[in-house]
Amino acid sequence: MMFYVSNEEDNLDTWGDKESLAHLVKEVSDLLSDSGPLSASKDFEFRPQQQEMAKTITEQLIAGESLIVEAGTGVGKSLAYLLPAITYAKETGRKCLISTHTINLQEQLMSKDIVLAQKILKADDLHVALLKGRQNYLCPQRLAKIYQQGSDLFSKAEARAEVERIWEWAADTKTGTRSELDFSPSWQLWQQICSEPGVCTAQTCGKHSHCFYQEAKKHVLQADVVILNHALLFSLMAELDVDAPQEGFLSPNDFLVIDEAHTIEQVASNHLGIRVSQGAIKYQLQRLVQGKSKKGLLKTCEASSSAFNLVDELDKDVDAFFESVKEKLPKNANSFQREFRVQEAAWVPDILSNNLNALVVELDKIQRPLNAKEHPWKLEVLELARKIQSMANNVEAFLEQDRVNWVYWVNPGSGEAASLSLEASPIDMSPILGQLLFGEDKTSILTSATLSTEPDNLNYFAQRVGAYDVKQLKVGSPFDYEANMQVKVIQSMPERSDREHFDKMLHWIKEALDWTQGKTLVLFTSYAMMNKVQKELEPYCKKKGWNLLHQDYHANRRQLLEDFKSDINSVLLGTDSFWTGVDVPGEALSQVIVTQLPFTPPSHPITEAKLQAMEADGKNPFMNYSVPEAVLKFSQGIGRLIRAKSDKGIITILDSRVVTKRYGSFFLKAMHTSNIEKIK
Numbered sequence: 001m002m003f004y005v006s007n008e009e010d011n012l013d014t015w016g017d018k019e020s021l022a023h024l025v026k027e028v029s030d031l032l033s034d035s036g037p038l039s040a041s042k043d044f045e046f047r048p049q050q051q052e053m054a055k056t057i058t059e060q061l062i063a064g065e066s067l068i069v070e071a072g073t074g075v076g077k078s079l080a081y082l083l084p085a086i087t088y089a090k091e092t093g094r095k096c097l098i099s100t101h102t103i104n105l106q107e108q109l110m111s112k113d114i115v116l117a118q119k120i121l122k123a124d125d126l127h128v129a130l131l132k133g134r135q136n137y138l139c140p141q142r143l144a145k146i147y148q149q150g151s152d153l154f155s156k157a158e159a160r161a162e163v164e165r166i167w168e169w170a171a172d173t174k175t176g177t178r179s180e181l182d183f184s185p186s187w188q189l190w191q192q193i194c195s196e197p198g199v200c201t202a203q204t205c206g207k208h209s210h211c212f213y214q215e216a217k218k219h220v221l222q223a224d225v226v227i228l229n230h231a232l233l234f235s236l237m238a239e240l241d242v243d244a245p246q247e248g249f250l251s252p253n254d255f256l257v258i259d260e261a262h263t264i265e266q267v268a269s270n271h272l273g274i275r276v277s278q279g280a281i282k283y284q285l286q287r288l289v290q291g292k293s294k295k296g297l298l299k300t301c302e303a304s305s306s307a308f309n310l311v312d313e314l315d316k317d318v319d320a321f322f323e324s325v326k327e328k329l330p331k332n333a334n335s336f337q338r339e340f341r342v343q344e345a346a347w348v349p350d351i352l353s354n355n356l357n358a359l360v361v362e363l364d365k366i367q368r369p370l371n372a373k374e375h376p377w378k379l380e381v382l383e384l385a386r387k388i389q390s391m392a393n394n395v396e397a398f399l400e401q402d403r404v405n406w407v408y409w410v411n412p413g414s415g416e417a418a419s420l421s422l423e424a425s426p427i428d429m430s431p432i433l434g435q436l437l438f439g440e441d442k443t444s445i446l447t448s449a450t451l452s453t454e455p456d457n458l459n460y461f462a463q464r465v466g467a468y469d470v471k472q473l474k475v476g477s478p479f480d481y482e483a484n485m486q487v488k489v490i491q492s493m494p495e496r497s498d499r500e501h502f503d504k505m506l507h508w509i510k511e512a513l514d515w516t517q518g519k520t521l522v523l524f525t526s527y528a529m530m531n532k533v534q535k536e537l538e539p540y541c542k543k544k545g546w547n548l549l550h551q552d553y554h555a556n557r558r559q560l561l562e563d564f565k566s567d568i569n570s571v572l573l574g575t576d577s578f579w580t581g582v583d584v585p586g587e588a589l590s591q592v593i594v595t596q597l598p599f600t601p602p603s604h605p606i607t608e609a610k611l612q613a614m615e616a617d618g619k620n621p622f623m624n625y626s627v628p629e630a631v632l633k634f635s636q637g638i639g640r641l642i643r644a645k646s647d648k649g650i651i652t653i654l655d656s657r658v659v660t661k662r663y664g665s666f667f668l669k670a671m672h673t674s675n676i677e678k679i680k
Contacts, residue, residue, distance in 0.1 A: 021062045024091060028084050029055040031120060038120065049475035050076045056473050057445055058084040061255065066437070066444045066470045068261070068458050070451040072477025072672075073639055077447055078109065081257050082117040085445070086126060088255075089224045095251055096225045099233045101260035101267075102581075103179065104558075106130055106227050109259075114225070129216070129223035133232045134195040137213040138176040141205055143167065143193045145376045149300070162189050176212025188283065198383035230264055234271035237436055249442065256437070261446035262632060263580075265464050268433055269425045269606070273406075276394040278322040279419030281356075284387055285315050297384065300377045303366050310362055314355050321352040322420045325410060339423075341605035342408045345401045353399075356392035360385050398422040405613075409605035427609045434466020450635040453628040455669055460628045477642075477672070484648045485641060487676040488512070493656045496596065502529075505595060505654055506536055512593055512652045518546035518569035519590040523579055523637050525598050530575050533595075537571075546571050551578060564588065580636045585643035591650045592641045597657055597667065598633040599626055627663045635670045 030036045032054055034046040053071055060067040061084060071077035082098075089096040100106055110130045118126050147167050162185050173180050178190065195213035205211035220226050228236075236250055248254040258264060289296045289311045298307055325348055329340050363385040370378040401408055408424040426432060437444045451461040458472045490508050494501050513520055518541075524530040534550045541548040549560050550573035561582060564572045568588045572578075579598065582589075600607050611621035641649045651671065658664040659678055668676065 018062050021088075021091060024062060024084070024087055025055060025058045028058045028087055031083060032080075047074075047076060047478050049478055050080045053077065053080040053447075053473065053475050054084050056471075057081055058088065060445065060471060061085070061088045061443060064441070064443050066442070066467065067446070067473060068451065068462055068467055068470055069445065069447040069473045069475070070458055071447055071449060071475050072479075073449050073642065074477050074479045074645065075449075075475055077449070078113040078259070079117060079120075081259070081445060081447060082113060083120065085255075085257050086117055086121055086123060086225060090121075090123060090126065095223065095248075095254040096257065097228060097233075097249055097254055098225060098257045098259065099228045099230050100258075101230055101263050103132055103136070103229055105260065106132070106229050107179075109227055114227070126225065127219075127223045128225045128227065129219035130227045131216055131220050131232065132177060132229070133235060134197070134200070134213050135191070136177050136179070137195045137216065138166070138170060138173070138178070138193060139195045139200040139205075139213065140170060140176070140210055142196075142199060142380075143170060145380075146193055149376065159186065159189055162186060163193075166193065173212075175216075188286075191283075192287070196383050198386055199379045204379060230258070230260070230267040231271060233258075234264075234268045238272050247441070249436075249444075253441070256442075256444040258437075258444065258446045260448055261465075262448040262450055262461070262636070264446075265429050265433070268436075269429055272429075272432060273423065273425035274394050274397055275421055275423045276391050276398070277413075277419045277421035278318060279413075280421075281318050281388075281391055282315070284384060284391070285311055285318070287384060297377055297381060298366075301366050301370065301375070301381060307362050307366060310355070310359055314359055317352050317355050321348070321350075324348045324351075325420055325422070329410060329412070338412060339605050340410045340412075341608060342398075342401070342410060346399055348399070350395065350399050353392045353395045356388055356395070360389045360392070363388070395422065398424055407605050407609035425606060427606070427613055430464060430466035432466070434468070437465065438467055438470055449639060450632055453631045453666065461632075479642050479645060479647075481642065481671070481673040482675055485651060485671070485673055485675065486649075487651045487653070487671055487673060489653045489656070489659055489676060489678050491656050491659055491678045492680050493654050502532070506533060508652075508654055509533065509537065509593060509595075510540055512591060512650070513541075513544075513546070513571060515650060515652075516590040518544070518571050519588055520571050520593060521564075521578070521582060521584075521589055521591070521640055522571065522573045522593040523595060523598075524573065524575040525596045527575055529595070530573050534573055537573075541571055545569070549573070551575060579633055579640075582640045583643055584640070585647055589641065589643075589647075589649065591652060592638055593652045593654065594634070594637055595654045597630055597655045598637065599630045602626070623663065627666055631666050631670055634667055638671060 029051055031038060032046070032051040033039070038044045039046065049071065053069055053075065057067060057069070057080070069077070069081075071080065085096045085098065088094070098109065100109060107130070110128065114128055118124065118128075143163075143166065146163055165183065166181070166185060166189075169181060170176070178185075178194075195211075200211060200213055205214050233250075249256050287296055288298050289308055294308065298311065328348060363381050367378050367381040367385075370381075397403070398408055403424070403426075405427050406424050407427050408422075411421045411423050413419045413421065437446070446465070446467070451458050452474060453460045456474075458474060462468065462470060462472065493504055493508070509522060522533070524533070530550065531552075534548065538548055547563070547567045547570040549564055549570055551557070551560065557577065560572065560574075561584065564570050565584050565588050570588070574582075602608060602611060607625075610625055614621040614624055638651050641647070641651060658667045
């Protein structure tokens with residue numbers, strides 16, 4: 001999806017030459033100086049790191065060149081990129097795309113940081129648009145069809161009750177986005193009323209349909225600044241022809257700012273790779289026919305009995321196919337997060353894709369005689385056929401395994417409703433990201449608080465994303481870690497394989513919690529270890545009067561963090577996603593305990609493939625991949641502690657390797673302090 005259509009007048013001459021824009025560097029730099037127009041404000045705090053970052057970004061934008069910036073915690077990086085980006089966009093007429101990691105961060109940027117930047121720049125006429133993935137938007141046309149004629153689609157009364165609630169909400173909502181709802185509708189229902197590419201278009205929705213997604217797109221077309229998230233950015237990029245030269249990222253001659261850039265390799269891999277799951281295929285079949293009731297799209301379209309029989313046959317094929325996949329897995333591979341790599345073509349017989357293709361042909365026959373105006377379900381059938389065709393293609397691609405330098409694996413899923421999925425991704429994302437982000441005539445600014453694995457450069461990250469010749473800038477944090485952060489390394493901790501490891505870990509966690517009277521985030525590298533500690537730690541915390549919170553399948557992450565903030569002596573146990581995105585300034589978070597250095601398990605298919613490729617190139621895979629990746633995640637984890645200038649606290653490390661192994665020095669340097677106590 002391109003944001004607007006290029007024309008012959010769109011060229012660099014329209015935006016002025018570099019000399020005519022040179023004044024922007026001084027203007028932006030002066031705004032953030034210790035004697036500039038903001039210095040009189042009581043809320044302004046001069047940060048030379050922020051000024052340097054903003055100045056360098058302005059210079060790079062004017063030069064039409066990209067930049068990678070690591071901005072330490074407290075720099076104020078949002079304002080440091082917003083001021084130059086908005087100034088440059090307004091001066092030149094170029095559209096600015098800003099992408100951040102999550103929808104929550106998008107909304108924070110829109111409601112807080114953009115508002116402040118506009119106020120500083122007195123840019124009341126700035127047009128800013130926020131765009132989410134289209135499935136976040138309600139489609140009024142689809143909802144109306146479900147509300148008025150959906151009795152043949154649902155066999156459960158609760159689905160009808162949800163439709164009623166959404167119908168009432170739709171009458172008042174301004175944006176039509178799912179996050180506005182005061183309840184969580186079932187995923188199955190939302191998929192049938194949200195915006196879809198083949199169903200919800202400018203033509204089908206019409207000019208006066210009040211289509212929320214089409215309205216959001218209109219705002220995007222007119223906007224000076226567009227705020228996206230990484231998943232949406234790479235989903236849109238996946239629709240483009242990667243091999244064909246593009247004038248811009250999503251519109252001709254736009255420019256791109258990526259915040260939380262340390263996450264883009266993983267997000268891009270997810271959205272530019274392959275994934276097809278048993279649950280997803282079964283869901284699409286259930287949309288056509290729902291069990292014994294036979295309700296669904298086939299009934300609304302009065303399809304022939306042969307169509308019903310084909311769906312019934314396919315339903316059995318799906319179960320048989322994924323059962324054959326399951327049988328080929330090692331016995332322990334369907335336990336939590338145990339992905340299994342597949343390295344041979346035709347690993348299991350393809351009893352699925354032919355019948356999926358046959359269903360696509362059948363659906364085409366069903367929709368052909370239908371008139372879209374008279375039969376509201378025609379477009380639904382077409383869109384469903386497109387999805388099933390995509391699934392058939394993905395099954396074939398997975399079993400053929402003919403994509404060079406890709407890795408293929410089976411993911412057994414997790415939780416109570418686990419669903420087997422076939423997945424594949426490029427082993428090395430750098431060639432793809434290099435072309436997408438740093439191709440000819442493309443200007444992108446990538447920034448994050450944690451990009452470096454060495455004190456003096458960002459080379460590791462640059463290589464991972466294909467930014468080989470891109471300028472780098474590293475500005476440190478204005479926080480005084482030497483004075484405000486104490487590091488305690490438990491030197492006597494045994495290796496994880498040692499029988500005494502768990503007992504020692506539990507002992508030192510209790511000891512450390514006493515130092516701060518709770519107020520601690522405990523970070524783990526495995527759910528199993530976290531759950532085991534939680535069970536043993538519960539009585540101790542209860543005795544001390546500390547609320548023990550922990551991450552599990554049923555806990556809402558946002559609510560956990562709110563509970564942790566509000567109960568000042570509470571203890572929070574977390575893994576994986578809790579190493580990042582936890583922002584709890586003040587006394588409530590006075591200690592971070594790192595139970596284990598966060599090395600990625602070498603058994604994960606992508607990691608295994610990367611390590612093998614490095615070894616084949618004569619590189620040391622442990623030092624060139626495993627250690628840098630662990631250092632980055634470690635930096636993100638310990639970065640949860642000091643979130644404001646007045647924060648003080650302790651980092652406690654229950655992994656003696658930081659002082660006993662040669663590579664431990666990389667982790668010690670990442671803490672930016674010499675205030676390190678080694679406890680025996």
